[in-house]
Amino acid sequence: MIEFDHVSRTYGPKTAVSDVSLAIPRGELFALLGPNGAGKTTSIKMLVGLLRPSRGAIRVCGHDVVREPRLAHLHVGYVPDEPTLYDKLTGREFLWFIADMFGMPRHAAGQRIDREIAAFELGEFADDLAESYSLGMKQRLVFAASLLHDPDVLVLDEPMVGLDPRSVRIVKDLLRARTQDGMAVFMSTHTLAMAEEMADRVGIMVRGQLRFLGTVAELRAQVAIDATNLEHLYLELTSGGAAGPAGDGRGAGGRGTI
Amino acid sequence: MRTGTCLPLTPDAEAGVFSRLRVAIAWHTLRGLLAESRLRVSLVAVLSVVFWAALYGLFHEGFAFLDSIHAEVISLLFNAFFSSLMVMLVFSTGILLYGSLYCGPEAKLLLTMPVRPEAIVAHKFREALWFASWGFVLLGSPMLVPYGVVRGAPWTFYLFRLPFLLSSVLIPATLAAFRCIVPVA
Numbered sequence: 546m547i548e549f550d551h552v553s554r555t556y557g558p559k560t561a562v563s564d565v566s567l568a569i570p571r572g573e574l575f576a577l578l579g580p581n582g583a584g585k586t587t588s589i590k591m592l593v594g595l596l597r598p599s600r601g602a603i604r605v606c607g608h609d610v611v612r613e614p615r616l617a618h619l620h621v622g623y624v625p626d627e628p629t630l631y632d633k634l635t636g637r638e639f640l641w642f643i644a645d646m647f648g649m650p651r652h653a654a655g656q657r658i659d660r661e662i663a664a665f666e667l668g669e670f671a672d673d674l675a676e677s678y679s680l681g682m683k684q685r686l687v688f689a690a691s692l693l694h695d696p697d698v699l700v701l702d703e704p705m706v707g708l709d710p711r712s713v714r715i716v717k718d719l720l721r722a723r724t725q726d727g728m729a730v731f732m733s734t735h736t737l738a739m740a741e742e743m744a745d746r747v748g749i750m751v752r753g754q755l756r757f758l759g760t761v762a763e764l765r766a767q768v769a770i771d772a773t774n775l776e777h778l779y780l781e782l783t784s785g786g787a788a789g790p791a792g793d794g795r796g797a798g799g800r801g802t803i
Numbered sequence: 804m805r806t807g808t809c810l811p812l813t814p815d816a817e818a819g820v821f822s823r824l825r826v827a828i829a830w831h832t833l834r835g836l837l838a839e840s841r842l843r844v845s846l847v848a849v850l851s852v853v854f855w856a857a858l859y860g861l862f863h864e865g866f867a868f869l870d871s872i873h874a875e876v877i878s879l880l881f882n883a884f885f886s887s888l889m890v891m892l893v894f895s896t897g898i899l900l901y902g903s904l905y906c907g908p909e910a911k912l913l914l915t916m917p918v919r920p921e922a923i924v925a926h927k928f929r930e931a932l933w934f935a936s937w938g939f940v941l942l943g944s945p946m947l948v949p950y951g952v953v954r955g956a957p958w959t960f961y962l963f964r965l966p967f968l969l970s971s972v973l974i975p976a977t978l979a980a981f982r983c984i985v986p987v988a
Contacts (some may be wrong), residue, residue, distance in 0.1 A: 616917070642824055
């Protein structure tokens with residue numbers, strides 16, 4: 546569903562993402578971890594079409610995000626780290642706007658809007674202007690908007706920021722349900738417990754390179770330290786000690802390694 | 804595919820979606836202002852009328868005076884006035900368009916959706932045009948109307964002032980858009 550094919554991105558002399566290749570199949574929840582400035586957000590921005598790769602290609606459901614951006618975008622739902630809404634639209638109007646942008650038929654759009662409002666418990670404030678929403682309410686609305694067109698691929702950049710525990714639970718349950726239904730999820734997060742709990746595979750980025758790609762169990766097996774949780778493993782990898790880039794043969798992610 | 808019911812919009816449909824968006828935002832903004840800031844709205848309206856009337860009176864007296872001395876001075880005055888306004892419009896539209904296209908969160912939101920970048924640029928251009936040009940009409944109309952009155956112009960003169968003002972807005976705004984987009988593209 547998602548393919549990064551030797552993708553690099555430079556900003557002048559600085560390389561933000563270096564020769565990343567990975568494939569995320571249907572129904573997989575993939576978590577991208579890494580310290581600040583590792584290249585996670587750049588990778589996500591390239592995936593959703595906000596940046597162009599300097600080299601390589603990214604495909605979503607077979608559509609190149611640079612050559613066929615509109616076809617690729619039809620298959621993608623995106624939740625940015627900072628929710629963007631129109632302050633002078635109500636939540637329901639915003640959902641209608643998104644439905645219109647994705648060319649959804651009116652009848653189907655109405656049904657899906659009601660479905661997402663119920664799923665994310667937006668009913669109480671769906672007809673209020675977004676300018677009156679808290680950060681958590683905005684984030685829930687953006688989640689609802691991103692799932693409105695039943696995307697094949699959901700891209701999440703730090704999705705749990707601003708959500709209260711109940712909303713986090715709602716999102717986790719929905720992600721589980723949707724991935725079982727075949728949706729692929731590409732998630733960047735700093736919440737290691739979330740990655741450990743939810744992700745089928747994790748990728749760890751350090752200074753633009755994918756240092757590890759595989760399951761948490763494979764990560765434990767790879768990093769030769771007495772560590773029982775992902776936090777220890779993560780700190781070990783990102784401190785530049787134990788593991789080399791996944792492409793040097795030490796990664797255990799199979800087809801996705803570089 | 805799960806998104807099989809969705810299709811990329813036609814250019815007309817894209818324009819329709821953006822038009823509905825602008826209408827909805829304008830409606831909520833106006834309703835909010837009338838509900839919560841009546842004093843501010845009233846003050847702006849009253850002061851605009853006073854400002855317009857004062858300019859009208861000033862220009863009326865000015866044209867009457869200049870007309871009695873030398874009519875060609877009026878032509879020079881018009882040229883200088885509208886040239887200045889056009890330069891101001893190039894800058895104001897350019898700043899607004901640049902900010903909303905490259906620095907604003909809305910463009911980032913729209914670029915992740917299955918719409919043509921041209922449609923996004925056109926949407927933001929219309930928005931910048933509106934915000935930058937209302938002052939042009941406010942300043943331009945109290946100059947043109949008294950000119951017609953002083954010279955005893957026919958009613959068609961007043962009728963065609965609106966398209967004249969609109970075209971005077973579009974030309975500098977288009978120049979500003981080129982200045983914003985071409986170097987980046």
